[in-house]
Amino acid sequence: MSDAVDAIIGQWSEERPDVVEDLWPVQLFGRIQRLARVIDKSAKAAAAAHGVEHGEFDVLTTLQRSGPPYTLTAGAFIKASMVTSGAITNRIDKMEAKGLVERVREGDDRRTIKIRLTEHGHEVTRAAFADHLANYAQLLADVDRDVVDKTAEGLRHVLETLGDTTIK
Amino acid sequence: MSDAVDAIIGQWSEERPDVVEDLWPVQLFGRIQRLARVIDKSAKAAAAAHGVEHGEFDVLTTLQRSGPPYTLTAGAFIKASMVTSGAITNRIDKMEAKGLVERVREGDDRRTIKIRLTEHGHEVTRAAFADHLANYAQLLADVDRDVVDKTAEGLRHVLETLGDTTIK
DNA sequence: TGTTTTTATCTCAACGTTGAGATTATCAAG
DNA sequence: CTTGATAATCTCAACGTTGAGATAAAAACA
Structure with a gap:
């Protein structure tokens, strides 16, 4: 074929x-x-379907999987998302307006601002992430699991070679 | 790893x-x-490095590989590039201004417009495509050729399963 | 033939991102 | 301390894309 x-x-x-x-x-x-x-x-x-943009969903899941206290700096998102600072500021602005996250200034370094997942943000993330995974599974429904695993393994090797070894 | x-x-x-x-x-x-x-x-x-945007480069190579007379309709680009009509119109506008392509109305169907690669467009494409391939090879310089081939094979299978079998 | 539907392209406002520069805070020397 | 350099975030105009709607031509139908 x-x-x-x-x-x-x-x-x-x-x-x-x-x-x-x-x-x-x-x-x-x-x-x-x-x-x-x-x-x-x-x-x-x-x-x-859950009222969030693609990039916003990325922020939500990054926060969620970071674990308690579900708080990250803006800089962490820049590195994790491979986008520029302007994009992150824009995303957080809109997400804050939607009540998904809140900006908090805490800690000794007052240059950094921390983005914290709100309770509402938690709920949206849970629901959207479940749909997201279901959608992923649906896309691969007709592909052999073995092919998926082996191909993913090959891509991992390429990513490692290109130096993409950190999400920090 | x-x-x-x-x-x-x-x-x-x-x-x-x-x-x-x-x-x-x-x-x-x-x-x-x-x-x-x-x-x-x-x-x-x-x-x-050759003064063209990413999407413009896509148009150039699509035209080039289509062979003589290096002419395609706007609709062909929409299908080949997986972008919307507005994006194509915008791309062609700018590329026409740069002298890379020209719009020609020929044939019996006067709704369709054909995009033709100019001589200057040919030159830019040749040079940019050579750099493009060199860049690709550079990115994969440290990856085993066998891994590349096998991984590509796996991805082909996924693409086929998802129905991505045409470039028309 | 006249009418409707379909097809191909263009228009244009809204959107998210980029990228350079501004702002403000911390750190490092002296 | 003060000065200079570094770091984190925000600002904002420019850019390419989206997506709905407009325009115009061709095809299908009556």
Whole structure:
């Protein structure tokens, strides 16, 4: 069988046979990018059902899995989410307006602000995360579990090689 | 070894041991999303070196690999790029201003407009695509070719299962 | 033929992100 | 202390995308 990336590489083979040897990374990266789009769209819809944006959902789960007291600095989100400071400020602003999180200044360093999950934020996170996982499972319903595991293992190796070893 | 996704799942195991069983899709999808970000940023930088946006580069290569006469309709880009019509109109507007492509109305159907790669567009595409592939190879320089191939194979299977089998 | 439906593209306001710069606080020397 | 450098967050204009609606042409139907 063949997928969209096979078709793309097939086109290159016709048009630029001289570069075919250099297309092997596309076999991996092309598929990662296409899958990322599909997953993103699906995850976005699942989050929207609970009234939160994709990025906001990311903040919620990051807070939730950090454990008690469900509090992180803005800087922690920047590193965890791979986005810029402006995006985080914007996200927190909107989430604060929705009552999902609250900004608290505590501790000795008064430059840092801490983002704390509210009770309402907890409830939304629980419900949205359950739907999120159900959606993920649904997407992979027809894929062999063994293929999922082995492919994930390969991607882990690539991530490690690229230095993505921390979420702090 | 462990990567960022392992760390995330480790946190969930502590905070929500009840959902650990449902986290296996995260092993795959989480890594796809993180890798997509890394690849995107790198590819964006490579394209920017040639004065084109990421999405514009996508249009250029789609045209190039389509072969002579290097002409496609706007609708073809919408399907190939997985973006909305507004995004394509915007891209073509800017690329036309840069002299990379030109809109031509030819054929019997006067609703469709065709986007044609200009000579300048050809040159930019050639140079940018060479850098793009070099950048891809660089990212995977320290990864076993066998791992790349096997992982790509697994992703192909997932894409097929999700129905992503066409680029038209 | 005239009418409706469908198709292809464009318009445009709203949205989230970027990225550079500003602000404010802490740390390190002297 | 004071000065300079570093760090954390916020500000804001610019940017690309979305998504609903508009426009216009073609196809389907009556």
